[in-house]
Amino acid sequence: MENNQPSMMKRFMPLIMFVALTALLGIGLTLNPREVPSPLIGKPAPEFDLPLLLSEGRFTNKDLIGHVTLVNVWASWCFACRQEHETVKYLSRNGVRIIGLNYKDEPDDAKNWLATLGNPYQAVAVDYSGRISIDWGVYGAPETFLIDKQGIIRHKVIGPLSDQEKYDELMSVMSTLEK
Amino acid sequence: MYNTLSKLILFIALSCSFNVVAAPVEIFQFDSPENEKIFHKLSEELRCLVCQNQSVAESNADLAKDLRLEIYTMLQKGKTEEEIASFMVDRYGDYVLYRPPFRPMTWLLWFGPVIIFFFGMIFVVRYMKAQNMSKKVDSLSEEELERIKNLHAGQDKK
Numbered sequence: 001m002e003n004n005q006p007s008m009m010k011r012f013m014p015l016i017m018f019v020a021l022t023a024l025l026g027i028g029l030t031l032n033p034r035e036v037p038s039p040l041i042g043k044p045a046p047e048f049d050l051p052l053l054l055s056e057g058r059f060t061n062k063d064l065i066g067h068v069t070l071v072n073v074w075a076s077w078c079f080a081c082r083q084e085h086e087t088v089k090y091l092s093r094n095g096v097r098i099i100g101l102n103y104k105d106e107p108d109d110a111k112n113w114l115a116t117l118g119n120p121y122q123a124v125a126v127d128y129s130g131r132i133s134i135d136w137g138v139y140g141a142p143e144t145f146l147i148d149k150q151g152i153i154r155h156k157v158i159g160p161l162s163d164q165e166k167y168d169e170l171m172s173v174m175s176t177l178e179k
Numbered sequence: 180m181y182n183t184l185s186k187l188i189l190f191i192a193l194s195c196s197f198n199v200v201a202a203p204v205e206i207f208q209f210d211s212p213e214n215e216k217i218f219h220k221l222s223e224e225l226r227c228l229v230c231q232n233q234s235v236a237e238s239n240a241d242l243a244k245d246l247r248l249e250i251y252t253m254l255q256k257g258k259t260e261e262e263i264a265s266f267m268v269d270r271y272g273d274y275v276l277y278r279p280p281f282r283p284m285t286w287l288l289w290f291g292p293v294i295i296f297f298f299g300m301i302f303v304v305r306y307m308k309a310q311n312m313s314k315k316v317d318s319l320s321e322e323e324l325e326r327i328k329n330l331h332a333g334q335d336k337k
Contacts, residue, residue: 036272037272039268039269130245131245131249134246134249134270135270136270137272140228140229140242
């Protein structure tokens with residue numbers, strides 16, 4: 001009689017498979033497919049030469065060398081940029097060098113936006129056509145790049161910086177960089 | 180009732196037709212039919228990152244529009260299909276390709292289904308064997324053998 005009983009292993013096999021599959025799908029649910037890892041991490045910031053929004057003159061990738069910098073891609077039409085704005089201002093107040101990259105925006109709208117909400121940027125470069133942002137692998141706003149002193153991209157945040165988890169991650173990478 | 184239903188059908192039919200109308204159209208003039216072919220192939224094989232279940236060809240998103248223009252401009256400058264594809268991968272990663280490249284990193288992706296199928300087949304074969312085995316009656320007990328003997332003996336007497 002005992003031989004006809006399925007072994008313990010066999011009896012629990014469906015349960016084991018169910019748990020394994022659930023775990024796999026569960027992990028899948030926690031991943032965000034909208035956040036595509038950037039292949040630019042560890043590479044030098046792409047070359048660019050763009051006009052400034054608030055003054056005469058231009059901003060180029062060479063201006064990134066020598067400082068730890070956040071390059072914040074934003075636009076006045078972007079709702080999530082408004083959401084993260086207080087965080088960006090907070091960082092700026094605490095001495096972080098932040099350069100704005102105004103993405104596919106009307107300069108007048110962008111100027112109004114900064115005048116109303118406050119300007120945390122040391123400089124704002126205008127990418128009116130969005131062509132330079134393609135080189136940066138930008139596919140939405142806001143996006144924030146952390147650039148080290150040598151001009152190498154060290155980290156990328158996709159979406160608002162006000163997200164605690166993303167903010168902490170950015171801070172931890174930033175703390176490893178030479179000031 | 181029928182009135183509501185027909186209205187609903189009309190609504191669905193109309194919204195489908197709007198979708199068709201809304202498909203992105205830009206007029207690009209190509210130097211050669213080959214370039215036009217490459218343009219369509221590339222824009223269909225590149226994922227639009229803003230609206231991830233659409234290709235660059237299908238999407239109405241601003242970025243997709245920009246990328247179509249970029250592909251077009253690069254083709255007009257004489258860039259090859261491979262050069263344009265690697266331009267996109269350098270910026271957006273392998274993820275932009277609907278057809279992932281064949282590299283050690285992606286071996287699991289390519290072979291995974293075959294491996295799973297293989298294990299599945301092993302499981303099925305073993306399961307079927309087990310089913311066959313359990314149908315066979317292992318062996319008869321002493322008692323049962325005795326009964327059979329007696330039955331045979333009874334028949335013989337007849």
